Amino acid sequence: MVKLIDILDFAWSGMRDRKLRTALTILGIVIGSSLIVALISSTQGLSTGITERVSRMGVTTISVFSVNPTLRLTDEDVMRIERVEGVKTVIPFYRVFAKVSCGEKTLDQIQVLGIDPEKLFELLNGLELESGKTPSSLDQARAIIGYTVANPPDLDTKFADLNHVINIEVNVFRRGRILKITHPFLVSGVLKQYGATMLGDIDNTVFITPLAAKSMVKRTHYSGLFIIAESLDDVDPIVKSLTDMYGRKVRVISPSTILQNVQQILYQQTVFLGSIAAISLIVAGVGIMNTAYVSVMERTREIGILKAIGFKKRTIMILFLSESVLTGLIGGVIGVAFGCILALSMGNILPRFRPPAPKRMVGGHVQLPVQISPELLIFTVLFTVAIAVLAGVYPAWKASKLDPVAALKHE
């Protein structure tokens, strides 16, 4: 039996003999396999990014937002919901977007959340203060600021620090007019970096107490409520009771429903993009087949020589097949490497093309991580090689079947 090294050597010399054709065939494979890696990695990254945001809130957290102006969520609703079986805590919050200033420096469109400071830490797993302390829930003059608010990336210096006074300016509608209302707050705490959640980008948020928010926006109804269930099993019954109580006037979001939706959408997207990439790889496979076939034609005489020398059919088949496999393997490995680069740059570039996050929506504008799994890379290479084998089998078989006498007469 011919040694593997000799087979590879022989295949390689054949490929080198037709450099341009080999390079073009490899290019086709590189495009196909890098697309697979890039597209699947970025959707997987999207999935992980969203899952991470959702599960930061804890899987037992349910959010309720009023989606109908006639329904105003008030303390009465808080008490009603607190009585529902399985509910551990109800955390109401106000949310406005404000201009925040500190001395000469101003930040526009900062999210201000009026939420019980103690409960905030219950709600967001792993949220920690970098300095300072949490104001009491009745305090109307103290605020906690997020990491990015304290250290905006576009400022050379800090925007605000512990014990600085910041001014929060909100627009309030009064009898058809817009009033600008400004309240000063003392920064009593600065948060560590945290990231995006269902509550938006925590790092770019100022937290005040609900009381302070209420007196500032002169509103008795909340922007929304968070409900923490006793256990995961309580989540679904609570969601059901809420729907019974409010019908379609509220939007109830639980981590499990989000995750289900997100995962379904992303699964479909993965399948869709994955198939596009797979098809391009199959087209590249046709390219391999074409190359292999032409090469068998061109080398008919060589095949005749090998047969006269005493190469078995099987050996000739392996020799030609290994050229296709080598093409696929080289293309696959380069493609996977290129695909990783592509995926990473997509992760960096794509968010810049996204429209700015809508102001009054849950969520935030954050760069999504790209997730490249080793399994995907291995799978892609194997898939590429499998396609190369399929593409190469027929031409190689043809080669092995040639009649030696006729092949030797071939010009």
Added chain:
Amino acid sequence: MNNFSSAEDYIVKTLDLWKVYGRGRLAFSALKGVNLKVKRGEMVAVVGPSGSGKSTLLNLLGALDHPTKGKVFIDNIDIFRLGDNALTELRNRKIGFVFQSFNLIQRVSALKNVEIPLMMRNISREKRRRLAVAMLKAVGLDGKFNHKPTELSGGEQQRVALARALVVRPSILLGDEITGNLDSKTSMEIMELIRRFNKTLKTTVILVTHNMQIAKQTDRIVYLRDGMVEREEILNRKV
């Protein structure tokens, strides 16, 4: 000098060998019952007019093609009763081919060309290289191991082809018009080499040729006409 143990020690023997190309009205009999016996170590020339079936006969002796009827024995083995793989292996172990048009693999060096038949042997790459180098030296190609066929003259290419055929020490060397593309001086050099290997390696040689100059240098000339052996002429009785 050559010693034959018995009159039956034929390395090649054909029995009523027929080759018919095509079918029906287009059928053409290139060989019509050829009986040929070649002794071990003998050097035979097959001559005849164009189309007399010389190449057809040689291809059958080398198991490149299958006969329509009849048998070929090599070392008393009825070769066409062997399976495909066994036949291929026999070709690799016992038969060396040389052609008119050299038939080297163009994209690899002279040395690699000579190494190719050894690829199927279970020997190290070093040993393979050594054997190929020794063989190339034996055909007088010292110093041109790494030349590609296109960088060699016709005579040199034919030497490489001869080295490739003989590197596995086949018992039979089959040559089809091997000097057809060479001038007479180079032809004589190649014949000189072949005669030497016939003597030293005891390789049986069967050469197909038009050229009576070449044929006269063998032990026996077989005249083929219309697919049949017309007559034989013994030049050198090796007994």
